[in-house]
Amino acid sequence: MNSPFSPELLELINADRTTGHRPLLFANARIVTGDSLIGDFDRGDVLLGGSRVVGVGPGLLTAADDDGALVIDCDGYVIVPVGIDTAQLRGLRPTSFRSPSAIAPGNPADFAIVPTLSGESNVAAVQRQLDEPDSVQVVVVGGTVALWDGQSVRTGDAANSPAAADAPSDRYLGTWIDENDFVHQHLTADGRYDETRGGRPHAFQGSFWITGDRIDYLDDLGFWAFGAFVDGTLHHAGYTFHRS
Incomplete structure (x- = not known):
């Protein structure tokens, strides 16, 4: 399957961020909204207005020309929330509950796009x-493309981030290994991390910031995480790491 996420289309999207106000429309996708009231769609569209979702569901594509939208054809792909409310996803919340992580009108435009797999459940698609x-x-965070065609997108804002401007202390750099030797986290002087999990290299990659004894992570997939340095150890996501 040829990727619809071409460099030329990304150039149009980035150019419009500074020169225009055209909405983005991710069309013809299977959509896992994570919202009990709205439900999921075997085929539908997600319309963005700036940093937020303004519409979701079938039929939005018909007004794309009227709205001057930039259309990204996502046929053969599934759109899933980046922030995962597992209780909502498993139907354990009432239908009146509006999850802030759902792909729903008014919510931040935070989602990922993965290829559709035949027979895969919605829960499995999110977990994948x-x-x-x-x-x-593709990963969209706050209406801005952070990952495109599987590659991290570097914007001017990212280039001027604290991680790029201020090099982290040498005492935190290097490889941190958890007590079971399962996760190896590599912190480098350019403010980037690269995580090996169970021998699988580059499982997660992104930027990090260190403030005092706290470390904040922004993964290239768009999600945030944090950790803390305590007495020469790093505590992160339920793991305790020691510097090798």
Whole structure:
């Protein structure tokens, strides 16, 4: 399957961020909204207005020309929330509950796009973006493309981030290994991390910031995480790491 996420289309999207106000329309996708009231769609569209979702569901594509939208044809792909409310996803919340992480009108435009797999459940599609990060083709965070065609997108804002401007202390750099030798986290002087999990290299990659004894992570997939340095150890996501 040829990728619809071409460099030329990304150039149009980035150019419009500074020169225009055209909405983005991700069309013809299977959509897992994570919202009990709205439900999911075997085929539908997600319309963005700036940093937020303004519409989701079938039929939005018909007004794309009227709205001057930039259309990204996502036929053969599934759109899933980046922030995962597992209780909502499993139907354990009432239908009146509006999850802030759902792909729903008014919510921040935070989602990922992965290829559709035949017979895959909605829960499995959401989980796949975590278990198989290489399968993620696009990540949108706050209406801005952070990952495109599987590659991290570097914007002017990212180039001027604190991680790029201020090099982290040498005492935190290097490889941190958890007590079971399962996760190896590499922190480098350019403010980037590269994580090996169970021998699988580059499982997660992104930027990090260190403030005092706290470390904040922004993964290239778009999600945030944090950790803390305590007495020469790094505590992150339930793991305790020692510097090798």
